[in-house]
Amino acid sequence: MGPGLGFSRLLLKLFLKTIRSFLVSSDVMWSDVWSDVRCRCTSRCQIRSYEYQIIFIFYLIAHTHTHTHTHTHTHAHTFYHQPGLYKSGSMYCTQCEAMGFRRITYYPDRPDNMAIFENIRIEANKESYPALLSNGNFVESGDVDEAPGRHFAVWSDPFPKPSYLFCVVAGSLGSIKDSYTTTSGKQVHLEIFSEKDNVNKLDYAMESLKRSMKWDEDKFGLEYDLGIYNIVAVNDFNMGAMENKGLNVFNTAYVLADPATATDTDYERVEGVIGHEYFHNWTGNRVTCRDWFQLTLKEGLTVFRDQEFSGDMGSNAVKRIEDVQSLRARQFAEDAGPMSHPIRPESYISMDNFYTATVYSKGAEIIRMYNTLLTEEGFRKGMDLYFERHDGQGVTCDDFRAAMADANDVDLDQFGLWYVGYYVFCIRVLHILYDTVYVPLCKRLGYTRLEHACLHALFLLSQFRYSTNGTPSITYSSEFDAESGVYKLTLSQSSNSGQPLHIPVSAGLIDKVTGQEVVPTTVLELKEGTQTFEFAGLKNDVIPSLLRQFSAPVKMVPSSGKVDEEALAFLAARDTDGFNRWEAGQRLYTSLCFQKLDGEMSDTTLNYVYDAFERTLADSDMDYSIKAYALTLPSEGTLAEEMSGAEVDPVALHKARGAVRVAIARKFQKELLSVYNDLTEAMSADKEFKVDAESVGRRRIRNTIMSYLTTIKETPEEQKVAAELATSHYNAATGMTDKMSALNALASMDGEGANARDEALQRFYDEANGDALVLNKWFSVQALADLPDALDRVKALTKHPDFTLSNPNRCRSLISAFTMNSSSFHAEDGEGYKFIAEATAEVDKINPQMSSRMGTSLIQWKKYGEKRANLMKGELKKLSEMKLSDDLFEVVNRGLK
Ligand code: BES
Ligand code: ZN
Numbered sequence: 001m002g003p004g005l006g007f008s009r010l011l012l013k014l015f016l017k018t019i020r021s022f023l024v025s026s027d028v029m030w031s032d033v034w035s036d037v038r039c040r041c042t043s044r045c046q047i048r049s050y051e052y053q054i055i056f057i058f059y060l061i062a063h064t065h066t067h068t069h070t071h072t073h074t075h076a077h078t079f080y081h082q083p084g085l086y087k088s089g090s091m092y093c094t095q096c097e098a099m100g101f102r103r104i105t106y107y108p109d110r111p112d113n114m115a116i117f118e119n120i121r122i123e124a125n126k127e128s129y130p131a132l133l134s135n136g137n138f139v140e141s142g143d144v145d146e147a148p149g150r151h152f153a154v155w156s157d158p159f160p161k162p163s164y165l166f167c168v169v170a171g172s173l174g175s176i177k178d179s180y181t182t183t184s185g186k187q188v189h190l191e192i193f194s195e196k197d198n199v200n201k202l203d204y205a206m207e208s209l210k211r212s213m214k215w216d217e218d219k220f221g222l223e224y225d226l227g228i229y230n231i232v233a234v235n236d237f238n239m240g241a242m243e244n245k246g247l248n249v250f251n252t253a254y255v256l257a258d259p260a261t262a263t264d265t266d267y268e269r270v271e272g273v274i275g276h277e278y279f280h281n282w283t284g285n286r287v288t289c290r291d292w293f294q295l296t297l298k299e300g301l302t303v304f305r306d307q308e309f310s311g312d313m314g315s316n317a318v319k320r321i322e323d324v325q326s327l328r329a330r331q332f333a334e335d336a337g338p339m340s341h342p343i344r345p346e347s348y349i350s351m352d353n354f355y356t357a358t359v360y361s362k363g364a365e366i367i368r369m370y371n372t373l374l375t376e377e378g379f380r381k382g383m384d385l386y387f388e389r390h391d392g393q394g395v396t397c398d399d400f401r402a403a404m405a406d407a408n409d410v411d412l413d414q415f416g417l418w419y420v421g422y423y424v425f426c427i428r429v430l431h432i433l434y435d436t437v438y439v440p441l442c443k444r445l446g447y448t449r450l451e452h453a454c455l456h457a458l459f460l461l462s463q464f465r466y467s468t469n470g471t472p473s474i475t476y477s478s479e480f481d482a483e484s485g486v487y488k489l490t491l492s493q494s495s496n497s498g499q500p501l502h503i504p505v506s507a508g509l510i511d512k513v514t515g516q517e518v519v520p521t522t523v524l525e526l527k528e529g530t531q532t533f534e535f536a537g538l539k540n541d542v543i544p545s546l547l548r549q550f551s552a553p554v555k556m557v558p559s560s561g562k563v564d565e566e567a568l569a570f571l572a573a574r575d576t577d578g579f580n581r582w583e584a585g586q587r588l589y590t591s592l593c594f595q596k597l598d599g600e601m602s603d604t605t606l607n608y609v610y611d612a613f614e615r616t617l618a619d620s621d622m623d624y625s626i627k628a629y630a631l632t633l634p635s636e637g638t639l640a641e642e643m644s645g646a647e648v649d650p651v652a653l654h655k656a657r658g659a660v661r662v663a664i665a666r667k668f669q670k671e672l673l674s675v676y677n678d679l680t681e682a683m684s685a686d687k688e689f690k691v692d693a694e695s696v697g698r699r700r701i702r703n704t705i706m707s708y709l710t711t712i713k714e715t716p717e718e719q720k721v722a723a724e725l726a727t728s729h730y731n732a733a734t735g736m737t738d739k740m741s742a743l744n745a746l747a748s749m750d751g752e753g754a755n756a757r758d759e760a761l762q763r764f765y766d767e768a769n770g771d772a773l774v775l776n777k778w779f780s781v782q783a784l785a786d787l788p789d790a791l792d793r794v795k796a797l798t799k800h801p802d803f804t805l806s807n808p809n810r811c812r813s814l815i816s817a818f819t820m821n822s823s824s825f826h827a828e829d830g831e832g833y834k835f836i837a838e839a840t841a842e843v844d845k846i847n848p849q850m851s852s853r854m855g856t857s858l859i860q861w862k863k864y865g866e867k868r869a870n871l872m873k874g875e876l877k878k879l880s881e882m883k884l885s886d887d888l889f890e891v892v893n894r895g896l897k
Contacts, residue, residue, distance in 0.1 A: 082847075083352075088236035089195070090128070091171030093249055097242060098292055098351040101163035112290045112394030114160040122168055126151040129170040131193065135161070135245045137227055157245055159225065160392055162288050167244035169232050174199035178206050180213050182223040188213075194233035194256065201256035204267060204691075205231065208274040215275070215309050220383055222282045231255065231274075235772065238808050238849045239355070241273050243280035250277075253773055253809055259689050259735040261774050264696045266736070271313060276306035287387065290394040292351045296343045296419075297397045299355070300363020304371075307364060314693050317578040318625040324550045324579075327365065329637035331357035331553075332471050336641070337860045338894045340469045342421040344397055349890035352849050358469075365553035366418050372504045372523055372551050373415075374408050381407040414502040414527060421467045468497040472552075474505065474526065477559035480541040487538055492530040492559070500529045506551035509535060509542040510574060517576045521548050543567050548577040555644070563591055569608040573615060582630050585612050589633045589660070590642055596656040601663070613664055617671055624697025628704040633657055636822050640863070647865040650826040658711070658786075665708040676705045680732065689734050696737075703741035710745040719752035727756050730763075739764070740777060748786035775802055776813035783817035790824040791831055798839075805843050808850055815839045819857035826864065830871035833858060837875035841882055848885030855879070855888050859895030 076085045076092055083100030085092065094104065102109040119139065122132040126149055132141070136157025144150040174196035180188045190209060192202045209229070216222045230247045237251035254273040257266055283305060284298035311319035334340065334357050343363045345354050371379040382404035389403060397419050405412040472495030480487045487509065495501055503526040509519035519542070524533050535542075547556050558564060568591075571584035588609050595601045616622065616630045636657060640648045665672065679702040686695070706729050710722040723746065730742035746753070746760040761782070768774035779802075783794050797803060797814055805811045815836070819825050825832040836857055844851035861872035879892050 083849075085168070086236075088234045091169065091173070091195075091234060092124075092129070093169045093171075093232065093234055094167050095237070095242060095249065096166050096244075097164040099164070101166055104166075107163055109163050111162040111164060111288050111292065114162055114288065114392065114394060116158065116160050117166060118156045120155045120157075120168070121152055122155075122170060123147075123150055123152040124170050125149055128172060131169070131171055131173045131175075133167075133169040133193075133230055133232065133247055135165065135167055135247050137246075157226075159245060159286070161245050161285060162394065165243070165245045165285055165288075167242075167247045167249060169193075169247065169249070172196070173232070176202045176206055178210070180210055180224070180229075182213070183217050184223060186223070187227070188224050189228045191228070192231045192233070192255070194252070195235070198233065198252065198256050201258045201261065202233075204257040204262075205250075205255045205270055205274050208271040209278060211271070211313060212275040212278040212309060215312065216279060216282070216305075219308070219312075220282075220305075220380065222387075224281065225286070229278075231277075235809075236807055238847065240269075241277045243277040243284055245281070245285050248277045250274075251809065253776070256773060259691075261736055261771055263735075263737040263740050264691060264699060267691050267696075268310065268314070272306050272310045275309040276302055279305040279309070282387065286392065287390045288394045290396050292348075292354075293344055293346065294396050295345075295351075295354060296359045296363035296366075297395065297400055299360050300343060301367050301400070303360050303364035304367040314696075315623060315625060318623070318629070318693075318697075320549060320579050321582055321626070321629050323361070323364075325635065325638065327357075327361045327553065328641055329635050331361045332555075332641045333637060333860065334358055334856075335362070335469060335471050336644070337862070338897055339856060339859065339891070342419060342467055342469045344419045344421060346421040346467075350848070350852070350885075350887040352887055353852055353890050362553050365550075369415075369418075369504050369552055370404050370412075372506065372549075373502075373525070374404060374410070378408045379404070412502075414500075417497050417499060417501050418468055420497065421469070468495065468501070470496045471555055472497075472501060472503070473555040473557060474503065474547075474552075475557050475559040476544070476546060478544060480538070482541070485536060485538045487535045487542055488532050489524075489535070489544055490530065490532045490559075491524070491526050493526060493554075494529075500527060502527050503552045503554065505546060506548040507533075508545045508548060508575075508577060509538070510545060510571070510576075511538075511540050512543055512570075513540040515570075515574050518542060521577065523551070543570050545571055545575050545577055545580045547580075549579050550583075563587065565591060565605055565608050569612065572608075572612045578626060582626065585616070585630050586634050588612060590639060593633065593639055593653075593657050593660050594643070596659050597652060601660070606663075609664070610667060613668065614671070617668065617675060624694070624701045628697070628700040631701075631704055631708075633661060643863075648863045649865060650822040651828070654786075654823045661708065661711050662714075665711050669709065669712065672705050672708055676702060676709065679705070683734075684732070699735075699737050703738065706741060707745060710749075713749065713751075713753065716752045719749065723749055723753035723756035727760065730760055736774075736777075740781070743777075743781050744784075747781045747784070750787060772807075772809070776809050779803070779810065779813040780817040783814050784821050786821075786823065790821055791818075791827065791835060794818050794824075795835065805839070806846055808847065811843060811847075811850060815843075816854060816857075819854070825857070826868060828867065830868075830874070833871050833875045837879055840888070841879060841884075844885050844888045848887035851885065852887035852891045855891040855895070859891060861895075 076087045082103070083095050083098075084103030085094050087093075094100065096104070099109055101107055117135060120134040120136075122134060123144055124132060126143070132151070132153035134153075134155035134157075136155050136159070139154040139156050141153040142151065144152055173193040175191050175193040176199060178190045180190055182188065190206065192205055192209075194202060209231070213224055226246045228246055231250055232247065233250050233252045233255045235252055237249065239251065240254045241248060241250040250273070253266075254270055256262070257270050262270070279302050280298065283301045289295060289297050307319060307323055339356065341354070341356070341358055343358055343366060345359070348354050370382065374382060385407040386400055386403035390399060398416065401412050401416055401419075472493055475492045475494075476489065478487060478489045489507070491505060493500055493503060505524045505526050506521050507519075507524055508517055508521045510516065511518045518538060519535055547554070565588060568584045568587050572581060572588060575581040575584060588605065592601055592605050592609050595605060613631065616627055619627065622630075634642070636650065636653055639653055639657060640650065679698060683698060683702065689695075706725065710726050713719045713722040726742045726745040726749070730739060730746070733739040733742060743760055743764055746757045749757045761778070765775075765778055768778060779797060782797060783790070785793070787793070794814060803810060803814060805815075818832070819836055825836070836854065840851050840854045840858075843854060858872050858876055861869040861876075864872070873896065876892050876895050879888070880896060884892065
């Protein structure tokens with residue numbers, strides 16, 4: 001046998017092994033899914049250098065040029081959620097992103113393989129599964145002649161798509177219907193399906209869908225392309241929602257909403273997620289990712305689009321604050337821990353682990369920077385060119401950047417560093433070295449190519465550990481020359497990327513004497529390590545307002561390392577940029593919390609904070625929501641992030657933040673109560689329950705104030721007063737938002753407030769009347785309660801008849817919520833960690849996607865000091881000795897490093 005034949009044998013073996021692992025034959029049968037897949041992948045089926053793809057090559061060659069007919073018997077995962085085909089309650093559905101399609105049938109399951117899925121025929125029992133849905137347009141349906149009681153439906157999707165967008169749903173469903181006419185006059189049938197009991201909670205989603213369709217036409221000139229847009233709500237879903245072409249699948253928590261069960265935040269989320277999945281139709285589906293490393297190409301961009309949409313529908317200023325709060329608390333923390341990665345990750349064991357805050361939120365910030373650098377108009381030009389060039393293709397983040405650069409005739413090469421990871425960097429350097437060092441050296445010394453390559457590789461590995469992960473920081477200093485009226489601002493950047501990044505820093509200047517803005521918002525393009533910007537013609541010295549609107553995902557710190565509280569107080573009162581006015585207040589609160597953490601609060605800082613708080617509370621022009629956010633301290637997560645480098649004691653931090661809240665509440669108790677009463681009066685005068693910006697804002701500020709007032713509960717008398725206030729708040733509640741706020745306050749009450757707490761919890765449970773989403777809230781509120789025995793309560797709740805680990809929402813509502821209860825989760829005896837590790841191991845047996853997410857709560861041990869670090873590592877170690885799923889294995893292993 002010649003060597004050629006041996007190699008073919010090896011390939012054949014590999015090929016067969018691959019097929020075997022994809023085909024899960026079993027006796028549990030659903031209807032057959034017949035798919036006549038007409039491949040249109042043409043030249044895009046190229047061999048990529050990523051190792052995991054190589055096993056597909058053999059098939060691809062055969063597949064791309066033929067018309068295949070596969071007949072697969074597939075088995076639905078009935079008891080737990082796994083990618084592929086599974087059962088949620090009595091409904092069958094699929095989840096194919098990222099690599100679920102290969103668990104349904106044999107197929108080159110990679111995103112750049114775009115094919116037309118024609119004649120998807122679904123067959124099932126008519127009575128149990130009256131609704132049979134798939135992607136694209138409905139073709140026909142009818143009874144199956146040869147099998148009484150069975151019926152079929154056929155669907156065809158005319159648009160080429162990657163297999164991760166394939167979807168099939170079968171069930172007994174109710175629905176609401178509507179229609180939308182696009183600008184060019186096309187009629188689109190809209191339908192949202194759910195279990196029959198929930199059909200009355202679908203209206204808000206439908207309205208949101210129509211608003212999304214309109215917004216994408218107005219803002220980006222993008223119209224919907226099919227005649228049907230279907231959405232299905234399912235109870236068991238690991239993520240929020242999925243953008244399958246023409247057939248979105250939603251977690252019930254992100255689509256159902258009515259005043260009795262959903263909070264204002266839930267409503268906002270429904271609108272945002274509906275928008276997000278709709279916007280994917282262009283950014284994700286029509287133009288998709290070449291490979292999964294490019295995930296941020298579709299997710300970062302689509303998050304940016306949904307953020308802009310939500311901002312335009314409500315308030316842009318409010319939305320920006322919320323998005324930055326979440327970025328700081330979640331993404332900054334992720335980027336400072338062992339899961340840190342560039343927005344374009346470079347390696348993974350399980351792709352599901354890389355649907356991260358970094359890929360999503362930081363990815364969206366990077367798209368936002370194009371918008372800031374190129375202006376909204378330039379960004380639109382770039383988007384137009386992107387679609388013109390790449391419609392129907394699977395592309396990379398570099399293709400997107402090239403479209404932005406070419407459409408605006410600017411150089412964005414340096415901007416590309418935001419995407420660069422370690423390997424890409426090495427390969428780049430290797431190329432340069434090859435041309436400049438290797439070739440000339442080879443010529444001179446005659447070394448063999450191999451030796452040189454090895455030397456270079458070794459050299460690189462030891463020298464260049466650069467990758468644009470981690471949060472970059474910018475330091476600033478300034479000087480003012482009174483004589484010439486010139487103000488010089490010096491910015492210096494530092495990051496892991498090894499070379500300076502291209503960072504837009506939006507800045508404005510405010511006259512110190514007059515308080516007037518003398519230089520309006522200007523985008524400073526920081527491209528060097530250190531750069532000085534000059535502003536001439538100034539009468540007086542100025543206070544800079546930097547990083548307005550949070551123009552880049554960086555940390556901004558004064559070069560001196562010392563917070564200038566006077567400047568912050570000045571900006572908190574006068575900045576014309578709403579975001580930075582809020583930001584200045586937050587920084588003052590942060591100073592105060594840190595002082596309390598280290599000992600005592602200084603009078604100076606206290607006075608700055610009191611001044612800002614008092615002014616905000618009394619301001620009658622301010623938007624209610626902005627006011628609520630301006631009165632709220634940074635979250636514990638954000639504070640922990642701000643302590644960069646220093647050891648975090650989460651229990652002490654929780655106490656310190658709590659003490660600052662109590663100090664403020666006591667100082668302004670009278671004023672707070674008076675504003676609270678005014679708001680209550682205004683609210684009760686407004687009989688109709690509304691979810692518009694005004695009503696939402698009013699509830700938000702009133703709830704914020706109630707929360708301050710109920711923190712005053714040191715003495716038994718105070719406990720009584722606090723419990724009474726929260727109970728009356730509960731009684732007067734007109735919707736879920738107020739009810740939840742009251743319950744939140746009550747759940748943390750003890751002593752004289754304990755009875756009120758228990759009564760409220762029981763009452764809330766009874767009123768829930770079995771509604772799954774409301775019960776989730778009931779579990780969460782207890783998991784987050786600020787009580788010394790919170791862990792015991794959580795443990796007891798795991799035995800509650802309504803609790804189950806197998807429903808992802810329910811599991812998250814208790815177990816994952818508990819990891820956010822910092823004083824109990826991080827209790828010094830390590831019991832919190834132990835509980836989470838055990839629950840994680842349990843969940844791993846049934847839902848690896850969820851267990852790996854739960855596992856991330858244990859990997860941040862480096863920042864928590866030796867004692868806690870050892871306890872957390874101990875739990876990780878125990879997990880690592882068990883037989884784990886790939887997903888959890890990857891997290892645990894990264895976590896132990
Ligand atoms: N494509 C994702 C959903 C997804 C990710 C499904 C990974 C399966 C595996 C979808 O577009 C998405 O990003 N959903 C988000 C919500 C969104 C508003 C950020 C989610 O599910 O959390
Ligand atoms: Zn998405």
